Amino acid sequence: MARPADRRPGFSRRAQYGIFTGYVIAVAGFLAGAGLLVVSIVNPQAFSSVRGAASELARPAGEAGAETRAAGQGVIAAIGAYFQAGRQNAALTREVAAARANALTMQALEGENRRLKALLGIVDPAVKPVTAARLIGSTSASTRRFAVLSAGTLQGVRAGQPVRSAAGLIGRVIETAPGTARVLLVTDPENVVPVRRVRDGLPAFVEGKSDGRIAIRLLNMGVNPLKMGDVFVTSGSGGLYPPGIPVAVVTQVLHDGGTGHLASDPAEVDFVLVLPVFQPAAVAALGASQQAAGPAPEPSEAGGSN
């Protein structure tokens, strides 16, 4: 097939000027884009208001999609349950018997725990979630991992607040608009979460790998004590994330740490909870010290760099 030849302007001066102007605008657009890029890399929050307005516009579509997702998962789960009903019933009966025994032990432990805490004078502040919302969108084509939340400043969501689902940590809020907010997912490489191993409190931090998995890095060097299946929860250090939220399960042990899968896949959750910042004073102090020390060479552990 021959190339369509409709770009030839002939002798029309107007058409010639039109084509020339097109080139000028295209090259100017390229240069303007490069300028915008430099601005947004130097100051990532520069265009947050425009992005916020844009996600406000797309919010109805995202909410419809989130409802479709929940309904679709329900249908698939129902069909799967039908096929496995008999086997599942037997397995669940066994599990319930075991769980009942466990629950009694847990109740006893809980009572003891409360008593000991009362003795020591520790007051547990009851963490009341800011709001519950749906994830209505995500950057599924980019290597940066953001999601859009269907709640914003009107519901009390502020930048820096952690977001969790029933199963585990999702990320933290980085930009807010009146009715939507942008969440930096745990799998984004900029998101660094201080964690500890559930079994023995081994301190570590997890860092997103942006391919759906996360890297687990240990604070103490030496013999790698990680095992497959180790569960890591947030440790509360840094003051941003409340302690005890499941983050990752180790799936691969490397020589200086490990690779893990998320405890809570954002694709499977229906509703997420936005929690208040665990220790606002600590986060503020860290931010102030960072400002005094100048720009950090790499994202800080508490994630206060935004």
Place this chain on the structure above:
Amino acid sequence: MPFPRLADLQSLPIRPEDIVPQRINRAPSPLLASGLPWLSVMVTSLAAFSPVIASAPVVPPLAFMVFLSWRMLRPSLLPLWAGLPLGAFDDLYSGQPFGSGVVLWSAAMLAMDAIDNRILWRSFEQDWAVASLLMTLYLVLAAAIAGLAAGYPLPLVIGPQLLVTLALYPLVTRAIALLDRIRLLPLRSV
């Protein structure tokens, strides 16, 4: 062995032309004829607001593919500077640092112009090859820019996404060809 051609597949049972029975004294609606390419690219930019909440980059850059398909199918329909507004719109939703789409889409338009000036003949395989080259560059550069913005060299995780993108491109061109027929439906009476 030649590539399997989409043109060899059976055509759709309902053709868009059948929607409008009367063709005499009718012309395409100017709004649809010139607005549909812009609208289709912008709608696919909104693919981020789909039910899929991905924890890894898995979805191909559909908006860029649609943009490239329109440019391949109708070289003069989108003006040379179309990358500026459409790329900026895509940046609002793609999660890339703002400006990355503007730069890459404008560069893609200029590159397509240079390629069109150099290559006199067009064919399916050649269009696919050129699009593959541009889409690969787009994905790699977008990942590099995102890594720069994250202040952390991103691991190369775009492999699966790249393969899906290259394989899906002919289907996208097919869909755009269908949209092109809808675009030129004679809806307006003259």
